[in-house]
Amino acid sequence: MPFTRINQENLYYEYHRASGTEHAAETIVMIHSLGTDLSIWNWTIPYLQSRYHILVYDVRGHGENQPLGEDDDMTWRQLCDDLAGLLAHLHIGRFHLVGHGMGGYIGLEFVREYPGRALTLCLLSVPLYYPVTVMPILSGDRTQTVLESNSIMPVAERLLSAACHRVTPDKQELLYETYRKVNFRRYVQIRDRITAYIAAQQIGPVELPVLFLGGEYDRLFPPSVLALGTILLQNYRFLVVPDAANAVQLDQPAIVAQWIDEHIRKAAEAPEIQVVEKLSAHMQNQIKDFVEQVRQQNESTTTLEVEVMGNFRVLVNRQVVAGEWNQRYAKRLLVYLLFHPSVTREQLCDVLWPEAELSKAKNRLRVSLSYLKSLLDKHTGGANPLLVADREYIHLRGNIKCDLQDLLEKLQATAAEPNTKRKALLSRDILDKTAYSLATGIFDNWLLAIIEKVEHKLEELARWTVEYYEQNNDRRQSERYKKFIDRFV
Numbered sequence: 251m252p253f254t255r256i257n258q259e260n261l262y263y264e265y266h267r268a269s270g271t272e273h274a275a276e277t278i279v280m281i282h283s284l285g286t287d288l289s290i291w292n293w294t295i296p297y298l299q300s301r302y303h304i305l306v307y308d309v310r311g312h313g314e315n316q317p318l319g320e321d322d323d324m325t326w327r328q329l330c331d332d333l334a335g336l337l338a339h340l341h342i343g344r345f346h347l348v349g350h351g352m353g354g355y356i357g358l359e360f361v362r363e364y365p366g367r368a369l370t371l372c373l374l375s376v377p378l379y380y381p382v383t384v385m386p387i388l389s390g391d392r393t394q395t396v397l398e399s400n401s402i403m404p405v406a407e408r409l410l411s412a413a414c415h416r417v418t419p420d421k422q423e424l425l426y427e428t429y430r431k432v433n434f435r436r437y438v439q440i441r442d443r444i445t446a447y448i449a450a451q452q453i454g455p456v457e458l459p460v461l462f463l464g465g466e467y468d469r470l471f472p473p474s475v476l477a478l479g480t481i482l483l484q485n486y487r488f489l490v491v492p493d494a495a496n497a498v499q500l501d502q503p504a505i506v507a508q509w510i511d512e513h514i515r516k517a518a519e520a521p522e523i524q525v526v527e528k529l530s531a532h533m534q535n536q537i538k539d540f541v542e543q544v545r546q547q548n549e550s551t552t553t554l555e556v557e558v559m560g561n562f563r564v565l566v567n568r569q570v571v572a573g574e575w576n577q578r579y580a581k582r583l584l585v586y587l588l589f590h591p592s593v594t595r596e597q598l599c600d601v602l603w604p605e606a607e608l609s610k611a612k613n614r615l616r617v618s619l620s621y622l623k624s625l626l627d628k629h630t631g632g633a634n635p636l637l638v639a640d641r642e643y644i645h646l647r648g649n650i651k652c653d654l655q656d657l658l659e660k661l662q663a664t665a666a667e668p669n670t671k672r673k674a675l676l677s678r679d680i681l682d683k684t685a686y687s688l689a690t691g692i693f694d695n696w697l698l699a700i701i702e703k704v705e706h707k708l709e710e711l712a713r714w715t716v717e718y719y720e721q722n723n724d725r726r727q728s729e730r731y732k733k734f735i736d737r738f739v
Contacts, residue, residue, distance in 0.1 A: 311436025
């Protein structure tokens with residue numbers, strides 16, 4: 251099997267060389283969707299291999315990949331660096347990028363992180379502008395049961411029916427095999443990243459030609475929703491694949507391959523011609539501004555700040571929220587929602603009352619939600635509620651800040667900083683400003699695991715800082731930060 255070691259991961263890939271051309275062939279890189287693996291392109295590759303080299307690979311947590319180090323939370327930069335490392339390993343310069351679902355978001359981020367590498371971009375079933383409150387969330391069986399199985403197989407039937415328009419034995423076998431290999435923890439991490447990505451509207455400017463493909467019968471992301479997302483781009487075409495659901499390359503591999511080929515050819519034949527003309531682009535920007543105004547009017551602009559390290563404190567619009575936070579699970583419920591801003595009622599029941607019968611747990615949850623909502627609504631006037639609940643989902647929305655989340659993000663960004671001088675300054679700032687210990691007064695396993703991870707990263711950062719100053723013959727600073735290491739031993 252072809253593996254290459256990239257960023258503490260044995261990355262599995264397949265490189266199919268062009269079979270029917272005498273000239274130098276260009277490369278198409280295809281990135282699969284969340285929960286699947288590279289085999290989802292098996293039926294499309296034969297239609298393109300006569301003209302192109304095809305590179306497919308398994309994203310972290312999927313397929314045949316083998317993690318070699320600590321199982322950290324994944325970032326978009328890390329996923330992009332995986333692709334960059336694979337391209338370097340295979341000596342591939344410029345290429346065409348095709349992404350399905352999750353693969354599309356990796357493609358969009360790669361274009362931003364590594365400008366000039368991709369020649370064209372093709373996005374299959376990739377929503378860019380979607381109501382976060384109805385983002386699909388794994389549900390059905392109680393979440394704890396699914397987590398314990400370390401697999402998404404308990405919900406595979408639901409995923410299968412949403413992926414394909416007509417489920418055949420071949421499709422069923424292929425998809426079940428891909429679902430079976432998924433690392434569920436990483437699956438949830440990336441799913442949450444995608445939700446946050448769409449919510450934050452992080453799509454940057456994309457100048458290269460983009461082809462949008464959506465399935466005619468996609469229940470998750472109908473063509474009308476996908477088309478709305480094109481307001482975030484300038485140079486694109488949007489086509490609806492007939493008789494297809496979400497996995498258009500499985501339902502209609504020949505059509506999808508044909509349209510990808512046409513997209514690449516047109517971009518090569520007339521690179522100076524913009525798909526969207528200036529007048530259309532102006533109209534599109536006007537529509538985008540209008541949609542953005544509507545979105546802002548409907549979404550909360552309330553600021554929620556929560557301090558969980560040390561003394562627990564909650565502020566709404568910079569006003570301290572007084573109340574008995576230890577009553578009715580209010581503190582535990584709010585902190586869980588900070589790290590999981592959109593969850594099902596069953597997921598909360600599993601976290602707060604894992605031993606209780608589901609009906610009793612739901613009754614308790616109703617009381618807790620009502621109490622938490624009453625605490626938060628005191629400072630919002632009810633106009634822009636922070637906590638929104640329907641029959642199935644619970645959502646925390648607004649401008650949300652949490653000191654523990656901020657610290658974790660700073661640690662991850664500092665660890666990835668390539669400039670050692672800047673990294674040393676960032677490290678000192680984090681180590682000098684972080685209070686010890688990181689007690690929260692909450693002893694749920696999921697939060698203790700986060701605290702343990704943060705402390706481990708702090709220790710690693712302290713050790714790196716000591717080594718940095720030792721190498722620079724600054725004994726005073728080196729001795730100073732050795733004291734930080736002692737706090738973790």
